[in-house]
Amino acid sequence: MDEIQLHKAAEVLRRSKYTIAFTGAGISVESGIPPFRGKNGIWNKYDPATLELGFFYENPLESWNVIKQLFYDFFGNAESNTAHQVLAEMEEKGLLKSVITQNIDNLHQQAGSKVVHEFHGNSQKMVCLQCRTYYIPVDIDLDNLPPRCAKCDGLIKPDFIFFGEGIPPDAYQKSVEAASLAEVVVVIGSTGEVMPAAQIPYHAKQHGATIIEVNPELSNFTNSVTDIFLEGKATEIMGKLKDELFKV
Numbered sequence: 206m207d208e209i210q211l212h213k214a215a216e217v218l219r220r221s222k223y224t225i226a227f228t229g230a231g232i233s234v235e236s237g238i239p240p241f242r243g244k245n246g247i248w249n250k251y252d253p254a255t256l257e258l259g260f261f262y263e264n265p266l267e268s269w270n271v272i273k274q275l276f277y278d279f280f281g282n283a284e285s286n287t288a289h290q291v292l293a294e295m296e297e298k299g300l301l302k303s304v305i306t307q308n309i310d311n312l313h314q315q316a317g318s319k320v321v322h323e324f325h326g327n328s329q330k331m332v333c334l335q336c337r338t339y340y341i342p343v344d345i346d347l348d349n350l351p352p353r354c355a356k357c358d359g360l361i362k363p364d365f366i367f368f369g370e371g372i373p374p375d376a377y378q379k380s381v382e383a384a385s386l387a388e389v390v391v392v393i394g395s396t397g398e399v400m401p402a403a404q405i406p407y408h409a410k411q412h413g414a415t416i417i418e419v420n421p422e423l424s425n426f427t428n429s430v431t432d433i434f435l436e437g438k439a440t441e442i443m444g445k446l447k448d449e450l451f452k453v
């Protein structure tokens with residue numbers, strides 16, 4: 206990891222009056238949650254079509270079998286890691302205004318971040334598609350799929366965004382607003398493959414923001430909007446950035 210780039214990033218972050226973070230699956234890899242793309246990516250083993258909204262309506266049982274395995278059996282008890290925790294500490298010290306995340310794993314909140322805009326929803330909420338009653342996973346019997354609503358027997362869907370589903374308007378609007386105001390965006394662990402989420406760093410750049418990127422590999426952002434590329438794993442880089450930022 207390039208120490209000069211790290212010092213530069215810390216300097217930029219100290220001076221910034223409005224910093225946000227934009228995170229993808231990579232920030233949770235060291236919490237045991239594999240990424241969607243790249244080596245051992247989820248989409249190498251599972252067909253993303255099973256998480257298309259139309260497919261879910263047509264084949265709720267098949268879709269729920271994948272959902273249960275992916276988001277509840279395997280990753281249900283993942284813990285936040287150093288990278289999530291450093292972002293929460295930066296927020297607490299007034300060095301970060303908000304996190305915009307593509308992740309549905311709730312790990313930013315678990316680490317203590319207060320302002321988290323969830324572009325793709327959250328796996329810790331479920332909703333009945335018929336009467337809109339909300340549930341939390343513990344209230345649902347995931348051994349009896351597809352889960353049905355206790356009130357109206359309607360089909361229950363996790364409250365995260367499926368392919369082909371609109372982005373939650375509130376999260377979208379607050380994310381675009383934050384990106385317009387940001388002086389610095391710390392982009393952590395995203396290929397930048399999925400729109401409209403991946404527009405956020407571009408939108409911030411168009412409004413004059415400096416983009417700091419943390420990733421062990423190049424992404425769609427690296428050679429297009431990234432100003433400071435910190436090559437490495439999220440926990441390693443964010444741990445070092447914290448030492449730089451908080452040193453007296």
Ligand code: APR
Binds near residue numbers: 234246394399421422
């Ligand atoms: N630290 C930081 N970044 C990492 C690490 C790590 N330890 N390990 C992997 N990465 C990087 C990879 O290099 C890659 O750039 O994380 C990124 C993971 O990319 P994706 O799996 O495409 O994740 P993301 O960009 O968040 O995907 C966006 O795609 O399937 C949809 O809804 C899903 O929100 C997801 C969206």
